[in-house]
Amino acid sequence: TQPNKKAWSLVNFDIGRPLGRGKFGNVYLAREKETKFVIALKVLFKKQIADQGIEHQVRREIEIQSHLRHPNILRMYGFFHDDARIYLILEYAPGGTLFNALKNQPNHRFDEKKSAKYIKCLVSALIYLHERNVIHRDIKPENLLLGNDDQLKIADFGWSVHEPNSQRTTLCGTMDYLSPEMVQGKPHTKNVDLWSIGVLAYELLVGSAPFHHENYDKTYQKIMRVEYVLPQYISKAAAHLIKSLLVFNPDKRMPLDQVAIHPWFTSNIK
Numbered sequence: 001t002q003p004n005k006k007a008w009s010l011v012n013f014d015i016g017r018p019l020g021r022g023k024f025g026n027v028y029l030a031r032e033k034e035t036k037f038v039i040a041l042k043v044l045f046k047k048q049i050a051d052q053g054i055e056h057q058v059r060r061e062i063e064i065q066s067h068l069r070h071p072n073i074l075r076m077y078g079f080f081h082d083d084a085r086i087y088l089i090l091e092y093a094p095g096g097t098l099f100n101a102l103k104n105q106p107n108h109r110f111d112e113k114k115s116a117k118y119i120k121c122l123v124s125a126l127i128y129l130h131e132r133n134v135i136h137r138d139i140k141p142e143n144l145l146l147g148n149d150d151q152l153k154i155a156d157f158g159w160s161v162h163e164p165n166s167q168r169t170t171l172c173g174t175m176d177y178l179s180p181e182m183v184q185g186k187p188h189t190k191n192v193d194l195w196s197i198g199v200l201a202y203e204l205l206v207g208s209a210p211f212h213h214e215n216y217d218k219t220y221q222k223i224m225r226v227e228y229v230l231p232q233y234i235s236k237a238a239a240h241l242i243k244s245l246l247v248f249n250p251d252k253r254m255p256l257d258q259v260a261i262h263p264w265f266t267s268n269i270k
């Protein structure tokens with residue numbers, strides 16, 4: 001279906017409370033006046049985008065996300081801009097970020113059933129993206145949102161690219177989710193997303209990232225040595241899946257179609 005090419009502007013929306021603050025702007029709850037349809041309005045400042053020289057990244061985020069249709073990928077309904085800001089019209093995720101949900105859990109972690117459900121949602125979305133040769137590259141709890149009935153949704157395509165790609169823009173924010181090839185700025189493939197699934201599965205089950213360390217260099221070292229400890233309480237199935245994904249050589253990581261049928265999911269999801 002051809003997306004409706006309506007020209008949107010701020011007057012079409014009632015703006016509600018801020019939902020969260022991002023690096024380049026904030027996200028607000030908003031409602032389209034005529035249809036009363038609730039959305040999330042992500043406001044990006046042109047000046048900051050220009051200062052960081054990431055216009056190409058924002059353009060790509062819009063181009064990629066507005067054409068994707070999948071239950072585990074946050075919808076982008078459209079965008080508009082004024083002299084100072086760019087506005088992204090996004091699907092509202094009532095459950096907030098996975099980052100926030102983790103923080104609110106005792107020990108900041110989920111049980112095996114819930115973790116398996118979330119990872120399965122992520123795997124479905126990545127199969128869809130990889131079929132379209134889109135690599136997300138920035139899978140982490142801050143970029144994952146929760147929809148109705150606890151459906152996990154990938155958001156924030158600011159770092160996604162068409163494969164293959166070699167890193168250009170400097171990375172900022174946490175390094176915890178980066179694969180060895182990405183921290184080295186080497187050319188990387190969609191297998192970087194396989195590594196991130198392993199990191200996320202670990203973090204959901206354990207409550208902290210496998211290679212996390214206060215000190216940047218120590219984190220870098222642990223990633224390059226694939227140095228992490230699996231606590232005893234992790235099930236055999238979960239441990240096997242994590243070990244199959246946190247593999248230094250990108251080509252040796254378990255491929256998505258095998259991940260999708262791994263016993264950890266079949267034994268944990270009804």
Ligand SMILES: Clc1cnc2c(Nc3ccc(N4CCOCC4)cc3)nc(-c3cccnc3)cn12
Nearest residue numbers: 019020021027040090091092093094095096097
């Ligand atoms: Cl894009 C987009 C679509 N929907 C959201 C959303 N939804 C959302 C729902 C509910 C609650 N609350 C539920 C009651 O307890 C307080 C939080 C927060 C955010 N949040 C963010 C966001 C972004 C950055 C930081 N933090 C949250 C981005 N979003």
